[in-house]
Amino acid sequence: MTPDGTALTADLVRALLRAQHPDLAERPLRLGARGWDNQLWRLGDDLAVRLPWATATADALLLKEHTWLPVLAPRLPLPVPVPQRLGAPSAGFPRPWIVTTWVPGTPGDLAPATRGREAADALAGFLTALHRPAPDDAPAGRERGGPLAPLVGQFERGLASAVELGLLPDPETVRAMRAIWADAAAAPVWSGPAVWLHGDLHPANVLTADGTFCGVIDFGDLCAGDPACDLAAAWTLLPDGALDRFHTTYRTAYRPAQDPATHAAVLRRARGWALFRALGCLLIGEAGRRGRPGGKPSWAPPARAALRRIVPTP
Secondary structure (H helix, E strand, O other): OOOOOOOOOHHHHHHHHHHHOHHHOOOOEEEEEEOOOEEEEEEOOOEEEEEEOOOOOHHHHHHHHHHHHHHHHHHOOOOOOOEEEEEOOOOOOOOOEEEEEOOOOEEOOOOOOOOHHHHHHHHHHHHHHHOOEOOOOOOOOOOOOOOOHHHHHHHHHHHHHHHHOOOOOOHHHHHHHHHHHHHHHHOOOOOOOOEEEOOOOOHHHEEEEOOEEEEEOOOOOOEEEOOHHHHOHHHHHOOOOOHHHHHHHHHHHOOOOOOHHHHHHHHHHHHHHHHHHHHHHHHHHHHHHOOOOOOOHHHHHHHHHHHHHHOOOO
């Protein structure tokens, strides 16, 4: 059910298609996934219908994808869901919705990447292609792509919650996390051009096949800003031992090349973003284990693996 009481069912989706895109209406239809903002319904083998359902901001996020993904997708080396049709608000469903291409693969929270070399190269290639200067009318991020300092309150609250729930029983680990965060927040801020960012590269938004990455989904947080926000994915998505290869590949391919001081500052901020995201995913995973609304138990294992890579151990 949506907040206004609308039940998103196969019958409703098919009725919307018949009314606005009748040439697609008789394709096989089945529920694909329920995300934070949208429900995804498979439409045949190669398409999907995305409808906002759980948040008031989902409409704007879908319209943003409809506007910008067809522009960005041709230059990206991994498949992404490209909007094909736009559905208008109607009496049957008072919100916009879209039909996109379907990207095959398994979400990384269910099947993490295991082939480090291939995954590092795939991620570096994707981010190198995406991280190009964005136009002045590019969308702003929802606390993504900007400085870390304004997020200190969220970080501390998340850390306190994790400690209270027994998720971080070692005081030394907690102290190390605070030190990593403080270092990241104190790093020089991004002074280069605002580049295109995915903005939400957690494991459930990156698809895998045969041990490496095969697609990237959910561009609702697409925005322009500091590349460190996306570079956090090296810690949160790659298997152990692949971090150095990713950094080497990304920096070698990146144009214009960053000077050493700028590159070092980017990595400091990226590590902070990785810590922030891993901590959030750990709490969402615990909420799922406890059966709480919005919780996703499959997010906990990759979050713990990421924290082991981010936080040094004695």
